[in-house]
Amino acid sequence: MHVTDTQLTQASNWPDVVGICETYANDPHRMLDILRAIQDRYRHISQEAMEVVARQTGLSKIAVEGVASFYAFLSSDPKGRITIRLCDDIVDRFAGLTEIVEAFESELGIRMDETSPDGTFSLEYTPCIGMCDQAPAAMVNDVILTHLTPEKVREIVARLKSGERPEDLISHRFDELSPRERADRMVDGNIRHAGAVLLGPVPEDAGLKASLNLTPAQIIDTVEASGLRGCGGAGFSAGRKWRFAAETDAERRFIICNADEGEPGTFKDRVLLTERPHLLVEGMTIAARAVGAREGIIYLRGEYVYLRELIEEVLADRRERGLLGDRILGEDGFDFDIRLQMGAGAYVCGEEGALISSCEGLPGEPKTRPPYPVTRGYLGFPTVVNNVETLCHVARILDRGSKWFFGMGTEGSHGTKLFSVSGDCRNPGVYELPYGHSVAELLEMAGGEEAAAVLVGGPSGTMIARDTFDRKLTFDDLATGGAIVVFSRERNILEIVEYYMSFFVHESCGYCTPCRVGNVFLQKAVGKFRKGLANQADIEYLRDLSATIIETSRCGLGMTSPNPILSTLENFPLVYSAMVKPSKDRTRATFDIQSAISDARHLAKRRSYIFDRDFGE
Amino acid sequence: MSTFRLTIDGVEIEASEGQTIMDAADAAGIYIPRLCDHEGLRHQGGCRVCTVKANGRSVSACTQPAEPGLTVDNETPHINKLRRDLVEMLFHEGNHLCPICEASGNCELQAMAYRLDMTAPTKFPYLEPCRPVDASHPDIALDTNRCISCGRCIRASQDVDGKGVFGYVGRGIHRQVAVNGPDLAHTDADISDFAISQEVCPVGCIIRKRQGFARPIGEREFDRNLIGHKINGKRDD
Ligand SMILES: Cc1cc2nc3c(=O)[nH]c(=O)nc-3n(C[C@H](O)[C@H](O)[C@H](O)COP(=O)(O)O)c2cc1C
Ligand code: SF4
Ligand code: FES
Numbered sequence: 001m002h003v004t005d006t007q008l009t010q011a012s013n014w015p016d017v018v019g020i021c022e023t024y025a026n027d028p029h030r031m032l033d034i035l036r037a038i039q040d041r042y043r044h045i046s047q048e049a050m051e052v053v054a055r056q057t058g059l060s061k062i063a064v065e066g067v068a069s070f071y072a073f074l075s076s077d078p079k080g081r082i083t084i085r086l087c088d089d090i091v092d093r094f095a096g097l098t099e100i101v102e103a104f105e106s107e108l109g110i111r112m113d114e115t116s117p118d119g120t121f122s123l124e125y126t127p128c129i130g131m132c133d134q135a136p137a138a139m140v141n142d143v144i145l146t147h148l149t150p151e152k153v154r155e156i157v158a159r160l161k162s163g164e165r166p167e168d169l170i171s172h173r174f175d176e177l178s179p180r181e182r183a184d185r186m187v188d189g190n191i192r193h194a195g196a197v198l199l200g201p202v203p204e205d206a207g208l209k210a211s212l213n214l215t216p217a218q219i220i221d222t223v224e225a226s227g228l229r230g231c232g233g234a235g236f237s238a239g240r241k242w243r244f245a246a247e248t249d250a251e252r253r254f255i256i257c258n259a260d261e262g263e264p265g266t267f268k269d270r271v272l273l274t275e276r277p278h279l280l281v282e283g284m285t286i287a288a289r290a291v292g293a294r295e296g297i298i299y300l301r302g303e304y305v306y307l308r309e310l311i312e313e314v315l316a317d318r319r320e321r322g323l324l325g326d327r328i329l330g331e332d333g334f335d336f337d338i339r340l341q342m343g344a345g346a347y348v349c350g351e352e353g354a355l356i357s358s359c360e361g362l363p364g365e366p367k368t369r370p371p372y373p374v375t376r377g378y379l380g381f382p383t384v385v386n387n388v389e390t391l392c393h394v395a396r397i398l399d400r401g402s403k404w405f406f407g408m409g410t411e412g413s414h415g416t417k418l419f420s421v422s423g424d425c426r427n428p429g430v431y432e433l434p435y436g437h438s439v440a441e442l443l444e445m446a447g448g449e450e451a452a453a454v455l456v457g458g459p460s461g462t463m464i465a466r467d468t469f470d471r472k473l474t475f476d477d478l479a480t481g482g483a484i485v486v487f488s489r490e491r492n493i494l495e496i497v498e499y500y501m502s503f504f505v506h507e508s509c510g511y512c513t514p515c516r517v518g519n520v521f522l523q524k525a526v527g528k529f530r531k532g533l534a535n536q537a538d539i540e541y542l543r544d545l546s547a548t549i550i551e552t553s554r555c556g557l558g559m560t561s562p563n564p565i566l567s568t569l570e571n572f573p574l575v576y577s578a579m580v581k582p583s584k585d586r587t588r589a590t591f592d593i594q595s596a597i598s599d600a601r602h603l604a605k606r607r608s609y610i611f612d613r614d615f616g617e
Numbered sequence: 618m619s620t621f622r623l624t625i626d627g628v629e630i631e632a633s634e635g636q637t638i639m640d641a642a643d644a645a646g647i648y649i650p651r652l653c654d655h656e657g658l659r660h661q662g663g664c665r666v667c668t669v670k671a672n673g674r675s676v677s678a679c680t681q682p683a684e685p686g687l688t689v690d691n692e693t694p695h696i697n698k699l700r701r702d703l704v705e706m707l708f709h710e711g712n713h714l715c716p717i718c719e720a721s722g723n724c725e726l727q728a729m730a731y732r733l734d735m736t737a738p739t740k741f742p743y744l745e746p747c748r749p750v751d752a753s754h755p756d757i758a759l760d761t762n763r764c765i766s767c768g769r770c771i772r773a774s775q776d777v778d779g780k781g782v783f784g785y786v787g788r789g790i791h792r793q794v795a796v797n798g799p800d801l802a803h804t805d806a807d808i809s810d811f812a813i814s815q816e817v818c819p820v821g822c823i824i825r826k827r828q829g830f831a832r833p834i835g836e837r838e839f840d841r842n843l844i845g846h847k848i849n850g851k852r853d854d
Binding site: 066069070512517541548 | 660662663664665668675680681682698699702703706707709710740741742744766781783784786787788789790792795796797
């Protein structure tokens with residue numbers, strides 16, 4: 001390659017970057033770990049650092065930059081030593097985010113998206129961090145702060161300015177605390193209702209031991225017979241997925257746990273990862289035995305970095321006790337180990353193909369399907385991707401039997417499900433219930449009877465109104481990964497819809513045209529309704545554009561991103577029609593004459609005789 | 618290799634295992650509109666203009682494997698409407714001022730708009746990107762304001778030229794094509810690269826200096842023929 005000045009960056013000038021790459025054996029598949037480590041070390045990833053990484057891993061610099069520029073938690077501009085990320089989910093906004101922002105801005109003397117001149121603080125927004133039940137919340141480096149108030153913010157900033165570490169905000173004895181104690185001091189568990197399967201008492205490794213008495217095929221039969229369907233949203237039969245992976249001829253197979261939990265309003269996996277990490281690893285180990293995998297990955301969203309050491313400790317403990325590693329429970333040929341892969345701020349990485357791309361060190365872009373991961377997934381090998389909750393269920397099913405699980409819930413939706421309830425209710429938190437309860441019943445338990453609207457399944461799900469609260473939480477009626485967001489009558493539905501559309505615009509990977517571009521147009525159109533600039537034809541425009549995006553998008557993100565609009569058009573039609581008004585300027589309301597002539601005013605350096613009534617008077 | 622039959626818009630054609638629906642259609646002389654796919658390059662499946670219905674399910678023809686007995690809808694009013702929406706999105710995402718563009722008449726985006734009857738004023742807002750033009754290279758200029766993110770240059774440089782001059786950076790609406798260096802002059806791009814040749818960039822984003830307007834507008838490929846004529850031509854022969 002043609003050598004240039006910038007490419008002359010000597011590796012020797014960047015010993016730490018070289019060292020970081022070497023920690024990961026200069027493996028390009030570990031690019032995300034490498035870049036995260038550089039970000040932590042230097043608070044940014046400079047062009048020079050990318051060149052060194054490129055040289056170490058044998059990639060081109062543009063390939064490294066492609067990864068570095070994809071993830072929200074990686075940046076090419078230097079960030080403050082302490083980076084404060086305020087969760088700007090709609091639930092946090094309704095819980096007083098504006099006052100929190102004002103308090104941080106005035107105490108720190110910087111605005112949102114700025115870094116203090118001395119390089120100490122950066123202040124930015126981030127989408128839902130999985131703390132909707134304790135909003136407003138924020139990440140301060142790797143530390144989570146919840147239930148923020150302006151008073152707390154003033155105290156936090158004063159202490160950080162006086163030289164305390166973010167960890168000291170949690171406890172002065174932070175370093176002496178166990179990983180579990182640290183997590184518990186940062187984040188409330190908020191288990192509101194424990195069901196029979198996951199959140200009640202759970203015996204240790206009973207499922208794993210029972211699986212030793214079964215052949216791999218029998219394990220798959222048991223899981224299939226239990227009726228267990230994926231809890232990450234799509235609801236695919238877990239047993240059938242495993243069967244596909246087991247039946248594909250291959251030298252290696254992988255089990256990946258999807259702990260990306262990015263759907264706004266969902267936080268039940270956070271609770272399982274904290275309360276039931278052993279059960280999760282047990283479930284993965286059973287899955288490994290069933291499909292013949294020796295390697296596994298837990299993909300943990302970047303926002304849950306505060307759980308990293310807790311999970312690492314569980315993995316280490318299980319290795320020590322012969323529950324992970326070679327010859328599990330003394331059984332010849334039963335070898336399985338797991339590595340933890342941290343994400344770095346990208347909702348789309350919850351999509352299984354994107355998740356695999358991310359584990360491979362690539363930008364988090366979904367993969368072309370077919371082939372499906374069960375035949376060609378991680379590094380081209382058959383891969384089972386399951387949600388945290390699905391894998392926890394597996395361990396319990398192996399212990400108690402498929403009949404026990406099948407007997408709970410309703411036809412087609414067996415067992416229990418965790419629901420993450422947040423928003424305008426008295427008891428936000430996690431509820432484990434058998435499938436089949438109505439939304440009204442759940443609202444009653446959560447103290448949300450006054451709700452005017454409930455978002456079931458997060459923004460990619462369905463927004464329903466009071467008249468249909470008797471609908472059932474099952475795969476056949478209201479399928480959901482578990483997010484239940486409650487909105488009272490004070491909330492502005494269009495504000496909610498506009499927020500969720502901005503979320504999808506922010507999180508689209510950009511690979512395909514309809515999702516990349518179409519969602520921007522949808523967001524702009526909703527903005528027109530909010531400003532009172534829409535006309536009747538815009539309602540049809542929203543429907544029409546949504547249909548194109550859904551039908552032509554490449555992955556589930558674009559196939560569901562118009563749902564906030566479509567489900568509110570359907571269930572809250574008056575909200576839209578009330579905003580359609582005739583225009584004052586005798587032009588079509590869709591046409592905003594004021595913004596149309598603002599450029600002309602600027603260029604002509606004068607105002608309009610017609611549209612600026614005071615001009616010339 | 619095993620061969621089998623499937624139908625496209627009622628026409629029965631032959632296909633073989635390993636082919637995509639588009640490969641099979643091409644071989645049979647049936648044109649499926651496309652922008653990001655290009656002969657000799659890996660399939661990307663990004664533009665979605667090749668969307669067809671296969672047994673009633675909408676899929677991208679350039680990536681979907683051909684299967685025995687498949688019933689494919691290609692040129693129906695509904696599918697053409699989807700394609701027109703996608704092409705309009707691309708027009709509105711970038712700055713496409715055909716009358717002043719060197720690629721006019723050779724531009725696949727423009728030609729696709731004609732083919733899909735994109736004649737009425739469009740309904741979308743313009744996003745009007747404002748990116749600097751990279752004219753640093755002695756023989757090549759790059760105006761990414763016209764880029765439709767098809768990624769053809771990226772794959773051509775990587776897989777055919779063995780270089781990796783181009784790549785994507787950013788995410789979502791900010792995702793764009795960038796070069797492997799501070800500017801094009803500081804890469805190993807060369808005017809003789811396949812990635813730089815006229816056939817790779819479907820629009821006027823990659824410009825070869827001193828070759829502009831060698832053939833006058835009005836006499837260019839799509840001034841004379843509808844896009845897809847080469848493939849459809851195979852069938853008429
Ligand atoms: C945009 C998008 C985001 C997703 N996010 C998650 C997620 O955070 N967690 C999850 O388990 N599944 C998520 N999924 C679903 C996964 O693609 C996949 O279906 C799931 O992990 C499979 O596990 P399961 O069968 O156990 O549910 C997402 C899908 C899409 C399209
Ligand atoms: S729908 Fe397309 S742009 Fe959107 S996330 Fe999926 S692949 Fe990316
Ligand atoms: S040609 Fe198939 S998606 Fe672009």
